[in-house]
Amino acid sequence: MRIEAGSRLLMIGDSVTDCGRAHPVGEGLFDALGKGYVAYVSGLLDLRYPERRIRVTNMGTSGHTVRDLAARWTRDVLDLAPDWLSVLIGINDVWRQFDLPLQVEQHVPPEEYEATLDALAAAASPTLKGLVLMAPFYLEPNPRDAMRARMDEYGQAVRRVAERHGAIFVDTQARFDAFLAHWYPASIAWDRVHPNTTGHLLLARAFLDAVEYEWT
Amino acid sequence: MRIEAGSRLLMIGDSVTDCGRAHPVGEGLFDALGKGYVAYVSGLLDLRYPERRIRVTNMGTSGHTVRDLAARWTRDVLDLAPDWLSVLIGINDVWRQFDLPLQVEQHVPPEEYEATLDALAAAASPTLKGLVLMAPFYLEPNPRDAMRARMDEYGQAVRRVAERHGAIFVDTQARFDAFLAHWYPASIAWDRVHPNTTGHLLLARAFLDAVEYEWT
């Protein structure tokens, strides 16, 4: 498994990451890591690699886009000096284009999205041992659905940013697609965005596979 | 407009109809009609035909299927002796097949759905002046989506029941499809089931058109 003993892993994103974490800094007692994939990643790391003592911090904030991440990047990422960083952002960047189509100032267009994410990766990379970029996803299996197609564009942008920075890319959408071949989206998320426990376990597994977690 | 002066119009269904109505009987002071299409139907009838003094009662109950309606048909419909009756049921009958696919005892299969609705229509018809059957809908524009296709089956069943009983059929799905040609579903319902104010106004308009409401 690639995350070294003694590392600090910071995971940032939107409401899928946040999940009720402690603010302003998501670590400490009593569900401070939130109730989603971040807590699962932390727990599974501790169970399998108890001697590595990896410190996980959840810096997700509900409703945020990559634009919001940029505004708090120094305080919420750089100042905390993580060794590993994972980013899962973009869902709101796309969603607002579809649920609030007329409030254009809330939309983050793909060019801005990719450029911003690129800049954030560049700013963080020098001091990181590992960077993981997770694609935003939409729990809609039909690739011709307008919002799904748009989300795929953003996912491709994440893939390109990852390649440019030598980061690990996690194709969360592909993972969900495999699952949705068997189950209808409503069984894990009525709104096709906020997954239930099963969906968060999927995200945790996707992340852990990407860092070469040994399951057995 | 077909609803006669002095009529009592009872509207029954699930959460789309309920919308926070008064219980056990949905009429009276303070939002007793709920905050959805039933209140809009009542208000628009009063504004355009104030002299007809049509009494509207909301008997929707959240989460209900046609099976639940059958269990309370005598008390909640027949005993209240409406002149006109509208029924909008079936969404949960279908939804549970997709969000809780393993809890089969909560699924109402199409044969049972149609037979039950037919029996309810038969029981109510003799004393009614008018019966309106509204198709269940799903705010998903892709006709090949599994749940949408299933919902369409149930909508066809409603159409057949309406024909057998000489009832007015309201094709709510067709109305929503026309709207969804311009707007993405998430703009009126994150879960593609519970519409916002715009969606409820659409339902009210669909119902009123069906009873030949004169808009001007």
Added chain:
Amino acid sequence: MRIEAGSRLLMIGDSVTDCGRAHPVGEGLFDALGKGYVAYVSGLLDLRYPERRIRVTNMGTSGHTVRDLAARWTRDVLDLAPDWLSVLIGINDVWRQFDLPLQVEQHVPPEEYEATLDALAAAASPTLKGLVLMAPFYLEPNPRDAMRARMDEYGQAVRRVAERHGAIFVDTQARFDAFLAHWYPASIAWDRVHPNTTGHLLLARAFLDAVEYEWT
């Protein structure tokens, strides 16, 4: 219908407009438009003219008089750069004269009311494509009732301001009077000020008629 495709329509006023809208700006997800006539106007525009994509913003604030509107006109109207603007103000200007007759500093006398409204219209007009001024109303059918008579004075002032600025005048009081010929005021508002759903639908219809909405 006179509101052009792509327009932004801002509706401002007091509690009748506010109805629980989002603050500081009344647009976005989850009933951000409030639960009154503004949401109905927006929904009915979208249903009938889905391709026009008219953006509606609710800037009503409970308890406000025209004096309060003046204090926030730049931030809450001019800065948002609407194409169309509707104003429904004056109820509190009058009401406080009757329910708190001794707290004279809370009363807005008719001269100040008309002058202020005139100034607000003048400030906004240059950049507007359309201005709609709605008369304040009182759900009291007796024209000799003291507060009703006073409200009529203020309604006349609105009419004069509309004429001076070439604005559309909406005679809400006349609309309600027609309705009250058939129904007693208590059936839509115990306090004769805050209407129920029926009253808000009346306001929405009055506004839409004024902008030549095509109902069929």
Added chain:
Amino acid sequence: MRIEAGSRLLMIGDSVTDCGRAHPVGEGLFDALGKGYVAYVSGLLDLRYPERRIRVTNMGTSGHTVRDLAARWTRDVLDLAPDWLSVLIGINDVWRQFDLPLQVEQHVPPEEYEATLDALAAAASPTLKGLVLMAPFYLEPNPRDAMRARMDEYGQAVRRVAERHGAIFVDTQARFDAFLAHWYPASIAWDRVHPNTTGHLLLARAFLDAVEYEWT
């Protein structure tokens, strides 16, 4: 003052009487008498006639009509064996005819109202030392207002019942009319039914004058 030392005075009615009293029996510690005219009557009796030790019980229940009083007359009046009884009922009997005009089963027509009140007075009178019947009122000074005119009919019925039983009649409406000659109704009740502290003090004074309370 006519209420004898050691008497128990029971005051029954609707929400104007109830005012948050203790249930099931309105007496005891901590605002058990409610926060309206009943508590004022009790307090003023105690202050002026401390040695008479008159026990006051509040049996008002919000929303009730004379029909509801009949249903609980034995338990809530006769079983408590009062020496003096006051009744203030009829507002809801009339109000429902105006705010819920179509829910006719909630209306108590004048004949039923008078007959029921008469029967209640007859049932209670044999064991009473004094019976006080207070007219229902409506805080609307215009005698041609439909609901006010209706309320006056019911007030006349109370007067007739009082005469038939030798009871004391309290013309609450006349009292309020005198006050409303100076103040607009909204200054004491937005809904023209539930008065503020001033209105409750008026009711207390009207009752006390009727039993010949010595103010000085």
Added chain:
Amino acid sequence: MRIEAGSRLLMIGDSVTDCGRAHPVGEGLFDALGKGYVAYVSGLLDLRYPERRIRVTNMGTSGHTVRDLAARWTRDVLDLAPDWLSVLIGINDVWRQFDLPLQVEQHVPPEEYEATLDALAAAASPTLKGLVLMAPFYLEPNPRDAMRARMDEYGQAVRRVAERHGAIFVDTQARFDAFLAHWYPASIAWDRVHPNTTGHLLLARAFLDAVEYEWT
């Protein structure tokens, strides 16, 4: 009655005056005058002298001593420019000496009490038409009780201040003593400080008698 038409009467004090009044200024809609003697004074003035239109403002604040009144005298009294002023202060000045005897910084000794009250009276008097000073009271009938004896000292101080300024002195303690000759203190106040409705009616009557209210 001595309070002239059009006067503003400001009543200031501690929790006995406050009684849940609106803050920062105790007047307006919805129990803004609190639920105690101030509201009763206002209501009884309006009922008996409706044409005088006397404006009452409640500026009591729970827990305050005369020292706290001094700190807010300009803002809460002088700036509001009352015509008549009533002051009921001193209970907490004494009470803290007995329930928190060791927290001496919370005690206001009699010399400071009298001097401060004198200064407040002096500051307000020039612009007043009438000043009413109400003695603090303790609902303990035993004059040798330590706290009662102390409270009597403070009451005497109020009397002296009143005499020096030609103010009206209201001997609330004497009023309560007369009542307590018939009723045990616990029947109006478990803590012997915060009276129930009966006690507040007593205070209102005491004030009104002092300003020569005509009860009949």
Added chain:
Amino acid sequence: MRIEAGSRLLMIGDSVTDCGRAHPVGEGLFDALGKGYVAYVSGLLDLRYPERRIRVTNMGTSGHTVRDLAARWTRDVLDLAPDWLSVLIGINDVWRQFDLPLQVEQHVPPEEYEATLDALAAAASPTLKGLVLMAPFYLEPNPRDAMRARMDEYGQAVRRVAERHGAIFVDTQARFDAFLAHWYPASIAWDRVHPNTTGHLLLARAFLDAVEYEWT
């Protein structure tokens, strides 16, 4: 110390005993013994005599009189088969005579009080190893105060009952009197009935002294 190892001590009474204990049976986790003297007795027994493992159960119920105790004596005392029993009752028996003097059915006169307490002691004694009767008290140092004098009568009745049954009598009033020689009653109880922590520690000490607790 007289309470034997392995004993069950049941303490019953009114709100002074209850103090928020668990219902229906006052023992178990999380403040099940309440927050008053019963918990202190239990804790102090455990600290000084940890090896005796004395089980304490709190069966106090707020508002109760000896009449209420009689109604639940079998279920709440006899069925629980205590070895030691303490009773602290009578405060409400007396208090209601003073705070609700007219609601005579809530008063327990001294004869009934003594006879009932005697019968309860007789019913419990045969199976007890020890019975402790605690006098009701009133935190009023003036022996001529009417309620204090009445409470003293009830305390004397407890003393007589204790003598008749060979029970241990705890003179709580004498204990409080000694304390009140130094502190004013308001410093431990505004209502002179419900003591603060200091007062509950006094009660615990009084009980423990009576059973010959060794403090050192």
Added chain:
Amino acid sequence: MRIEAGSRLLMIGDSVTDCGRAHPVGEGLFDALGKGYVAYVSGLLDLRYPERRIRVTNMGTSGHTVRDLAARWTRDVLDLAPDWLSVLIGINDVWRQFDLPLQVEQHVPPEEYEATLDALAAAASPTLKGLVLMAPFYLEPNPRDAMRARMDEYGQAVRRVAERHGAIFVDTQARFDAFLAHWYPASIAWDRVHPNTTGHLLLARAFLDAVEYEWT
């Protein structure tokens, strides 16, 4: 993996199993499976074996002992006809012996524990395809700690019952011990009983390993 396609897996226990599940039956929408290991088991089964469609039901109830399970075994296990059953019980059976040592009626001694668990296994086995018995645990690494030693006894009893019924035994304590070799107990549970997310993931992994889940 041993659980067959189409199976129903019922998991029963105490608060560690319950975790806020739906009552009376723990399955359905919105965290109906609770927020602990049961939801993780269900999610991980669905992710790895989506085509098996295994239905999981959570029947844990906070505070329960094996005695409580016996009382509801027919309704909560047999009537639901599971194919697979897991039981995790005994923590409260032991805990009450240590936190409430004197309330002996709440203690379940080891003989009763083993006999009851044996009887429950016997009653359920005939219709099961698989039975999993999980040992109760205590997050205390010191084997000589009194409660830990006692818990180990109960764990041995579970092992014996499993052997007698050919059931799968899950040694949860051994799993936790391995983890506690690296982390202090307080890092996963302040009370050494209710684990955090990490501890629940451990339980889920232990169960899944026992049924031969393929992690890769």
Added chain:
Amino acid sequence: MRIEAGSRLLMIGDSVTDCGRAHPVGEGLFDALGKGYVAYVSGLLDLRYPERRIRVTNMGTSGHTVRDLAARWTRDVLDLAPDWLSVLIGINDVWRQFDLPLQVEQHVPPEEYEATLDALAAAASPTLKGLVLMAPFYLEPNPRDAMRARMDEYGQAVRRVAERHGAIFVDTQARFDAFLAHWYPASIAWDRVHPNTTGHLLLARAFLDAVEYEWT
């Protein structure tokens, strides 16, 4: 008893001291001293030495370490000018090393702990009549338990600081150890840190013994 008449005793610490005390200063009405050992100390002092009138102030704050105490020492100790001071700090200094082992910035190492406590004692001593230093404790009887062993180190540091400053040292751990010889830790604290009433009485007794309280 060593605390002189008229002294002010200030007790500072963490959540064990705080127990819901009033903020910012822990003294006054209504449980201002919190519900733990501070209130018991105050009460027992008042009961045994009523004439000494010792003023107790609770300045504990939940979650605090010695580092937090240093940050507020001037405002919360020196500015209040106590005569006697007690300090019970260190539990969180140690606990965070075990429940949040990776959040090292929350750990207070032993050197810093002792040096800081020493500095605080030095700063306060010149104006004190008495200083009491209470050892931090852990309700774990096994001396080889890692956190218990660590806590003992901190307790020794307190002992050394006490010796250097001639302060009274209270060995709370030894007291608890004696108790835990008879009772399992879970019977007074599930988390082995926050004791129940019994544990707080133990702390109060330990403190009072240290200042030579005369129990009899």
